[in-house]
Amino acid sequence: MGRPVHFEILGDDPAKLAEFYSNVLDWEFQSWSGSEEYQQEYWLATTGPEEQVGINGAIMKRHFPQPVINTTLVDSLDETLAKVTASGGKLVFGPNEIPYVGTHAYCEDPQGNLFGVIEEPKT
Template sequence: MPRISHFDIPADDPQRAQKFYKQVFNWKFEKWDGSMDYWMATTGTEEPGINGGLSKRMLGQIGITNTINVPSIDKYSKKISEKGGQIIIPKMPILKVGWFAQCMDTEGNMFGIIEMDETAE
């Protein structure tokens, strides 16, 4: 069963947001070595949970976005569309990570889907 595996926090001021999450929750941030300004967020290791990331807010981006691991991005993109959802950003590679798509459910909630694939370019 596909599960949420990652979250993304959009920020108008990424440094200010990182400071907030560090001071409140003691989260750790490390600059991702990919092609965009993105920081990986480590939320802890003692309790069950997931880690995520933080980036500069893109136009129209509101709220935290959860990303769900799926075995096939093509199959799930089709299912989402058939069941009344929308594909907002179609399948795109995340270098050496996998294939990603940004979606919207029937209630207007944004979420991502990802198919892990280290050969993605």
């Protein structure tokens, strides 16, 4: 069974996208220059502590159309959606309750990338 182990968000200005996702989802970023053959602007993303389930990823320069939408678990969907709009993004769909899964919404970052956010069901 294949399991996602890394994601990449594509944008025209990776540094500004790193700032956006840091503001909205509290991710931490570190610039990485890559290898000699693979030189480009690339920001490694730490999305949470190692002991927490999840994956880390990166933001890089856009080279092709976006083929994937990543969804991130958040503590408060309302607070996260407020951060999205305050940081220059927008809500594009939802929020919608998915029975037994949580409340989900799709957002767009300031450079046109779609991403999902989901809050676990309240017990």
